[in-house]
Structures are given as structure tokens and as C-alpha cells.
Amino acid sequence: MKRLALFLITACLSVGAMAADVIKAERMEKFGDITVHYNTFNSTFLTPDIAKAAELTRSKNQGVINVSVIKGGKPLMAQVSGTVKDLTSKTVPLTFQQITEQGAIYYIAQYPVPQQETRTFEIKVQTGDKINTLNFNQELFPGE
Template structure:
């Protein structure tokens, strides 16, 4: 049952990605950092409840997965992820990531609040196992439903 929920949340996150940006991936050395940010109302209620995600028209979610591009089968990596979001006025919002494990899959989720039509710039530090690290920066505009 839980693997079906993980599959559903992964599918929803991947399906929502084209609405904001096509392939959301950054290569950092030997790391493939996959990321998506979306309004939390896109997550089905049952999935949100099982992962403790607050669904609200002013709440959003970042999902990050890190793969080793030098390994066959690209296994998921554990990491320490920190970051912040800032709007165009310079107001910052700290991001607190939590690890979610489901079998071999490892995801990092962070929730944050936003104002309608707010454009946010994300600055994220990734420190993956094996002393590999780097920065991920992107921006995205969010809309309340």
C-alpha cells in the first residue's frame, strides 16, 4: 500500500513538473539532482495525509531526489539539504527538508508558504554522501487556487 502511495506522489510530482518547467535536473559533478516545486493542493488528500503534507492554496512543496550518475541503475543517495527561498523584495523563507524513504527511493521534501503570484528564488545546498556537494538555484512563480 505504501509503495503505491509513493508511486502516486512521484507520478503527481513528475506530471506537475511540465506545467512549470520541463526536465528539472541539475548535474553537480557526479550527482544528478532532480527537483520540482508545486502547490500542495496538487497532492491528493490521501497522499498528503500519509506524508504529513499540509494542503492549502498558499502552501507549496519542493521535492528533491539525488542520484549518482556514475553508478549503474543510478541508485538514490542520502544527503544533507539546506536552503532558503527569497522573493523579489528580498524577504527570505528558510526551507527545512525532511527525508522520505520508500524501498530504494529517497526523497527530500520541504514545505513553504507563498503569496498569490509570488515569484521565489530558491538557493539550495546539497551535501551528498561521499563528500560531494554543490548548489542548486532556480526560480518559480506560484499561484493560489
């Protein structure tokens, strides 16, 4: 699982760098003393071993969203849920699974990417009694 955590961190950084022309911003949001890092990418960026370990489907038509919650420089457990909406307002619920490894906690979910389009994500992160909501748009592309 250490390889999975390392890969997801690397994927977040490298996908962010590759998409810098589109995104133009770091993918994080602060809510008081809590920082939520997030990124989404096509599942073909995952190696077959990593996808299998994370129980993810590796396909050109599947995207992955990765969320981590940090407080005081340390990973924080949270309840993460959300949806992704296409341009016709068709909404797909995101089912996040928690991955806990030594020194890291990630929440990952998959969603369909049938064609190139901009999608709207709404991610709810609950820590204790507080629920914070991330809303962002992302242009998505099916993989090769």
C-alpha cells in the same frame, strides 16, 4: 508509503509537463556523477491521504519542493537544506524531511505561497564532504 513515492514521482512529471510553457527545461542538475532532480508545486496537487502520510499541510497557500539525489542510477542519501526568497528579498528557510521507501529517497519541504510571484530557491545538497548548490527561479501561484 509506496503510494507516496509513486505520487511524488507522478506529481513531478505531471507538474513539469503542465508547467512546460513556463519552465522549458527538465528540472535536474548534474554535479559530476551525482544528479539532483527537483520540482516544486502547490500542495493542493497532493491528495489528502498523501499529504497526511507525508505530514504535509494541504492548502492553496502552501507550496512543496521535492528533491531526489541519484548516483549511478540509484538513490543516494544526502543532507538537503535551502531557502526560498520573494521579490522583496524576504527569505524563508526550508526544512526538508527525508522520505525513504523501497528503492527511493526523497527530500520534501513546504513553504508559503501567499500570492502569485516569482521566487528564488537556493537548495544545498551535501553528499559526503561535497556541497552542491542549486539556484533557480520559479513563478508560483496559489492553488484554487
